[in-house]
Amino acid sequence: MTSEFLSAAAMFWSAFLAATLLPGASEVVLAAALVERTVDPWVLIALATAGNTLGSLFNWVCGRFLIGFQDRRWFPVSPRHVERFSSLFQRYGVWTLLFAWAPIGGDALTVVAGIARVNVGLFLVLVGAGKLLRYLVVAAGVLAWPWW
Numbered sequence: 001m002t003s004e005f006l007s008a009a010a011m012f013w014s015a016f017l018a019a020t021l022l023p024g025a026s027e028v029v030l031a032a033a034l035v036e037r038t039v040d041p042w043v044l045i046a047l048a049t050a051g052n053t054l055g056s057l058f059n060w061v062c063g064r065f066l067i068g069f070q071d072r073r074w075f076p077v078s079p080r081h082v083e084r085f086s087s088l089f090q091r092y093g094v095w096t097l098l099f100a101w102a103p104i105g106g107d108a109l110t111v112v113a114g115i116a117r118v119n120v121g122l123f124l125v126l127v128g129a130g131k132l133l134r135y136l137v138v139a140a141g142v143l144a145w146p147w148w
Contacts, residue, residue, distance in 0.1 A: 007033045011044050012051040019055025019107065020076060026052060027138045034142045041139055048135045053128040056100055056110040060123055063114025081108040086115065094118055097126035101134040 011026070011033055018024030026048055033044050059076050070079050077085075085108040089096055097113055100106045113123055 003036075003038045007036060007039045008043065008047055011039075012047045015048040015051030016055040016058075019052045019110075020058050027135075030135060030138055031142045034139060041143065045132070045135045045139055049128060049132045052101070052131045052135075053124060056107075056127045056131075057120075057124065059107055059110035060114035060118070060120065063111035064117060065114075067111075067115050077108045077111045081105070082111060082115070085109055085112045089113065089116060094122060094126060097123060098130040100127045101131045 011029055014024055014029040015026040018026040030044055030048050033039055034041055062076055066075070067082075069075055070077070070082060085105055088105075089109065089112045094113070096109055097118070100109050102109075110123075110127065
C-alpha cells in the first residue's frame with residue numbers, strides 16, 4: 001500500500017469515527033496529512049467531509065431506528081443529552097444541523113435529527129455543508145501557516 005492510500009484511508013476513517021461513538025480528532029489527522037503533502041488537499045478535505053458526514057448519518061440512523069436502546073452503553077448520546085438537544089432542535093429547527101460539526105453537542109444534534117425524522121437528504125446537505133466549512137477553515141489555516 002502506498003503512503004497516499006494510507007493517508008487517505010486514515011483521513012476518511014478518523015473523520016467517520018470522530019462523528020460516531022469514539023472520540024477523535026479528525027482535524028489533527030487532516031493537519032498532519034496536509035503537512036505531509038502526499039495527498040492533494042482537496043482530496044483530503046473531500047474525504048474528511050464525506051467520512052464525518054457519514055459518521056453523522058450513523059447517528060441519525062441510531063436516532064431514527066434505535067432510540068429504544070438509548071439507555072445502552074453503546075448508544076452514541078446519553079439520554080440527558082438527547083433531552084437537552086431535543087429542546088434546542090425544536091426551538092431552532094433543522095438549521096441547527098449546520099452546527100453538527102461542533103465538538104460539544106454536534107453528535108447529539110444528529111441523533112435528535114433522526115428522532116425527529118428529518119428528511120435524510122436535507123440532513124446530509126445541512127450536516128455536510130457545516131462539516132465542509134469546518135474542514136476548509138482547518139485546511140486554510142494549516143496551509144497558510146508560514147513554515148509549511
